[in-house]
Amino acid sequence: MFFIPTSLLATLATATQGAPANFWMPKQASTVAQSVDFTFFVITWICYFFFFAITAALVIFMIKYRRKSNDIIVRGPTHNIAIELTWTIVPMLLVIVIFVMGMRGYINLRQAPEGSYEVQVTGQKWAWTFQHPTYGATQVAELTVPVNTPVRLIMTSNDVLHSVWIPDFRVKMDVIPGRYTTLWFEATAVGDYNLNCAEYCGKDHSKMFATVRVIPKEDFEKTMVKLASEYEDMSVGELPAYAINRLYNRCQSCHTLDGSESTGPSFKGLWDRVKKGDINFTSGEKLSNLYGEGTTYEVPENYIRASILNPQGHIVQGYLGAMPSFQGQLKDKQITAIIEMFKHLNELTDAEGNITVNPDGTPRE
Ligand code: CUA
Numbered sequence: 001m002f003f004i005p006t007s008l009l010a011t012l013a014t015a016t017q018g019a020p021a022n023f024w025m026p027k028q029a030s031t032v033a034q035s036v037d038f039t040f041f042v043i044t045w046i047c048y049f050f051f052f053a054i055t056a057a058l059v060i061f062m063i064k065y066r067r068k069s070n071d072i073i074v075r076g077p078t079h080n081i082a083i084e085l086t087w088t089i090v091p092m093l094l095v096i097v098i099f100v101m102g103m104r105g106y107i108n109l110r111q112a113p114e115g116s117y118e119v120q121v122t123g124q125k126w127a128w129t130f131q132h133p134t135y136g137a138t139q140v141a142e143l144t145v146p147v148n149t150p151v152r153l154i155m156t157s158n159d160v161l162h163s164v165w166i167p168d169f170r171v172k173m174d175v176i177p178g179r180y181t182t183l184w185f186e187a188t189a190v191g192d193y194n195l196n197c198a199e200y201c202g203k204d205h206s207k208m209f210a211t212v213r214v215i216p217k218e219d220f221e222k223t224m225v226k227l228a229s230e231y232e233d234m235s236v237g238e239l240p241a242y243a244i245n246r247l248y249n250r251c252q253s254c255h256t257l258d259g260s261e262s263t264g265p266s267f268k269g270l271w272d273r274v275k276k277g278d279i280n281f282t283s284g285e286k287l288s289n290l291y292g293e294g295t296t297y298e299v300p301e302n303y304i305r306a307s308i309l310n311p312q313g314h315i316v317q318g319y320l321g322a323m324p325s326f327q328g329q330l331k332d333k334q335i336t337a338i339i340e341m342f343k344h345l346n347e348l349t350d351a352e353g354n355i356t357v358n359p360d361g362t363p364r365e
Contacts, residue, residue: 018188029193029214030169031186032109037170039101046094109171112184116152119143123155123162123175124324126204126253128195135221137228138329141210141249143195144227145187146220152184158324163199166212172198187214203322204263207253230359231333236340238361239333243341244348245359247334254323257345258353263322268353271342274300280317287314304339 018034021027025037120131121143130143145151155164157177164183165172173183187193197208215223231242254263273279277288277300287303290296297303306313308330311323330338341348350356356364 026167028168029187029189029191030171031188032105033168033170035105035108039105042101043098112152112182113150116150116184117146118152118154119145121153121155121164121175122158123197124158125160125202125322126208127250128208128210129250129329132224135224135228137224139227140247142213143210144213144215144220144223146217147187147190147214149217150184150186152182155181155183160201161199162197162201162208165196165198166193167196168193174199187212190214190216204253231337236336239337240341240344240348241357241361242359243334243337244355244357247338248341256353257349257355264319265316267342267345271345274303274342282315282317285314301339304342305335308335308338
């Protein structure tokens with residue numbers, strides 16, 4: 001910019017790609033981050049310049065042209081071609097500069113490069129699900145992508161408006177029920193990055209986040225193949241550790257592991273209550289009366305299965321029935337894994353509700 005010393009701009013614009021987090025901005029971790037920051041700082045510095053220039057002129061004029069006595073009458077100027085041209089042309093040039101920079105950035109952000117790796121994203125109160133069509137893998141609250149590879153997200157919502165926002169990548173896009181929106185990024189550094197929901201979507205909006213795991217290109221295929229099939233080869237005994245690590249993410253915004261109340265009942269001790277049928281529904285029915293030959297659920301396992309696939313079927317007293325259906329999102333074996341997780345929750349968590357095992361069943365550090 002013609003009136004801003006370039007060195008000053010460079011320092012504050014974090015003009016080098018991959019700049020670390022500073023007072024103003026989070027880390028730059030995508031190919032577009034640098035240009036987004038640069039545009040932001042150019043506009044910010046134009047604002048600084050005019051704020052101080054106009055305030056200074058105001059103060060100077062107040063002092064210089066103040067009424068010095070009651071009987072001095074002065075006539076102000078009516079016209080000044082030079083000043084009028086200046087205050088028309090200079091702002092016009094500035095907005096042209098801002099427009100060109102903004103438009104170039106916008107076009108780049110809207111068009112994913114040819115051949116980008118595609119991920120289907122679903123937002124649902126209050127979690128993110130990521131599906132990798134290339135590998136048939138599904139992730140919840142976690143998105144694994146390769147470094148230095150353009151990734152295109154095709155996003156939709158199952159209920160209300162949400163918004164995918166990855167601050168370190170400087171990208172954000174609304175996620176809308178009944179239509180698809182897209183967003184693309186190319187991560188430039190291996191690491192974990194926050195993905196937040198940036199559209200107020202109800203009670204647990206603040207818990208609707210996920211982690212973007214950027215991993216080396218050479219590890220990506222192996223990781224995805226493993227993610228896609230790891231539960232298929234597991235015995236029933238191995239499923240609880242898998243479920244608490246890979247599937248519980250999808251439940252955690254509403255169901256705690258430490259017994260504390262949230263949008264839904266805590267999972268702690270849930271299996272004991274379900275087994276005894278010691279649960280009352282808003283319909284006035286009692287769960288224990290729905291067990292046994294020829295009844296709604298027959299065995300407790302069916303009640304859990306039905307609660308996941310058709311949560312509105314029976315609503316537990318004291319809760320609002322906020323849970324969405326997981327029909328089509330979980331394979332039968334994953335539902336079995338969740339049921340097994342309830343049965344073995346004591347072995348998977350400590351007294352505070354912290355998860356104590358890894359997906360392969362080994363103890364967590
Ligand atoms: Cu989803 Cu806020």
